[in-house]
Amino acid sequence: MDIIQKLAGEFRLKTSQVDSTVKLIDDGNTIPFIARYRKEATGGLSDVTLRDLDERLTYLRGLDERKGEVIRLIEEQGKLTDELKGEIEKAEVLQRVEDLYKPYKQKKATRASKAKEKGLEPLAMIIYAQQKEDGTAEDVAVDFVDADKGVDTAADAIQGAEDIIAEMLADDADLTDRIREKTYSRGVISTEATDPEEKTVYDMYYGSSEAISKMPNHRVLAVNRGEKEKKLKVKVELDSQQITDIIEKDTIRNRKSIFVQILKDTIADAYKRLIAPSVEREMRNTLTERAELDAVKVFAKNTENLLMVPPVKDKKVISIDPGYRTGCKVAALNGTGKLVAYTTIYPTQPKNDIAGTERTLTKLIDKFGCDVIVIGNGTASRETEEIVSNYLKKNNLDIQYTIVNEAGASVYSASKLATEEYPDLDVTTRGAMSLGRRLQDPLAELVKIDPKHIGVGQYQHDINQKYLDNALTGVVENCVNRVGVDLNTASPSLLSYVAGINMGIAKNIVAYREEEGRFNSRKELMKVPKLGKKAFEQCAGFLRIADGKEPLDSTSVHPESYKAAEEMMKKIGITGDDILAGGVKELDEKIWEAYPAKKLSDSVDKMAADLDLGKPTLVDIIDEMKKPARDPRDDAPPVIFRNDVRSFDDLKVDMELTGTVRNVVDFGAFVDIGVKQDGLVHVSQMSNKFVNHPMDVVSVGDTVKVKILSIDRDKQKISLTMKI
Secondary structure (H helix, E strand, O other): OOHHHHHHHHHOOOHHHHHHHHHHHHOOOOHHHHHHHOHHHHOOOOHHHHHHHHHHHHHHHHHHHHHHHHHHHHHHOOOOOHHHHHHHHHOOOHHHHHHHHHHHOOOOOOHHHHHHHOOOHHHHHHHHHOOOOOOOHHHHHHHHOEHHHOEOOHHHHHHHHHHHHHHHHHOOHHHHHHHHHHHHHHOEEEEEEOOOOOOOOOHHHOOEEEEHHHOOHHHHHHHHHHHHOOOEEEEEEOOHHHHHHHHHHHHOOOOOOOOHHHHHHHHHHHHHHHHHHHHHHHHHHHHHHHHHHHHHHHHHHHHHHHHOOOOOOOOOEEEEEOOOOOOEEEEEEOOOOOEEEEEEEOOOOOOOOHHHHHHHHHHHHHHHOOOEEEEEOOOOHHHHHHHHHHHHHHOOOOOEEEEEOOOOHHHHHOOHHHHHHOOOOOHHHHHHHHHHHHHHOHHHHHOOOOHHHOOOOOOOOOOOHHHHHHHHHHHHHHHHHHHOEEOOOOOHHHHOOOOOOOHHHHHHHHHHHHHHOOOOOHHHHHHOOOOOHHHHHHHHHHEEOOOOOOHHHHOOOOHHHHHHHHHHHHHHOOOHHHHHOOOOOOHHHHHHHHOOOOOHHHHHHHHHHHHOOOHHHHHHHHHHHHOOOOOOOOOOOOOOOOOOOOOHHHOOOOOEEEEEEEEEEOOEEEEEOOOOOOEEEEHHHOOOOOOOOHHHOOOOOOEEEEEEEEEEOOOOEEEEEOOO
């Protein structure tokens, strides 16, 4: 298989593009580095496309390796034919390779292998050939009776021959493939309760069935979870006559043969005992794999949107982690996220100390100042919000408040990482501090938490954890490197996601910073233990130094391009001070003056040729000089909550609200509308037009207007619509 050609075809790319990209990957370059600094080689492929290509490359190489191994194993048995070798070599999926290898694979003792040991394989071949039309099967089988081998009667011989033929049919790769396709297109998944009297969240699946080919991914995962929790019995159902008809059509070639009935019985046995269980397992695995892949994609996209929520910079924050009996933990943070004070207030049940809460908030605001109050969205959130809202109104304070999703905060606060970062703080204070920092810089704070715990997934704990971890790690890496990292303030957690840097090197960077003081240039990174030339090449462009010795260190321009960038600056008449002052807005005009042409793009072409620099790299340098260290995270409108909505009791059908999208799944989106439980906008309620997937309409973090369709107070469920 020509892997480069195949990848080029699948991704609709030039062969040269794929070839260059694969060489970069094989040379140990990271995906963020390739995406940002090797655009000439890749043709400008995005980090997402590069990861998909890398994943597919790994699969195809594994497929090629398995083909070679299977060919070798069959050849060692002396059973490899040119035809079989050709079939294996042209296989495009691993399943096909395994199907072809199945007849030659070493098996444990089976009914067929025992029958072969009794010398019944020749009889099986006679029956399968169907050439005899006179006499009876028993007349033929009697010649294979051998009491010493355990074949006492002609019936025993025929039974052994049937077992051999049944295994032959089950091992037939082409036949298996046809049965697999038929099962997928005609089969159904049926579910029933293990205890029909028990009320569970799986009620809708009691006594239900759905076509395999049409079963949505989220229902596949729901059924799997119900089965795992022993609440559901699940099976694949199919009209077996349809399958046996297929096998008979392929197998019974002479209807006048004396062996026709034996073959019919054998086919029925082969399907029921060997083929059906195997194919059913494959169908369940296929559905699960498809659903998991989709769930991971949805989760990855949600995670990306959440991580790319814009930071609220330079704001002094009072962060409140709500609670009842043990009170609400409070953390005061300065504009850089440093903890300046912490305490506990008791505004909710059972103490209801509202006066004490207000006195504490006043003291914190008077002493440390406050721009925003952050409240976690967990237990007691809405009661706390009401008290804070009333306090701000009563005192006419120009302070905003907002609700922050606290998913994963408790996981982080009790983690080894949090203990290492803040050994003198208790778990609850760490949690409150983390909530405030989520507002100040979501990306920097959320990278400390395993992405599975940040509350934007779909059955994330039920799916392949290795695949999920790889995908989410890729998303976090893409986001961190897209934004860039301040080398002098970043935590080890944030640094560990920078291209070329692992956690060990990240800790070494922080240790060096603490011992030697702030970094004044990117070159100093080479003094960090275990950070070699390759790591420096990969990470340098993503690490920023403000007010350093080299102005370009404050930009995403890679050190390898400094010489060309400095030459460009001389030619168009700008200096490093211009960059440090916030960039050169009139840069296009200066380029046009230095390289006259009809169009600006032609001027850039001339400059690229003059500097002996690739145009994509030059365009990136120009963009950086216009707006150094530009943050790709755009401003987003704040979430607005109705002051009269605090609990389910305040909700009414047809009420219109404004909320924030907290999670997007296959069947819709969950929206925070100001009560503890998020409401669901089903995909069918997102638009008056057909919506293929909820992500085509909304993303995590979006502010949306919704109307309440229905309220289930017993189950605490809210149904919403965006068709307003």
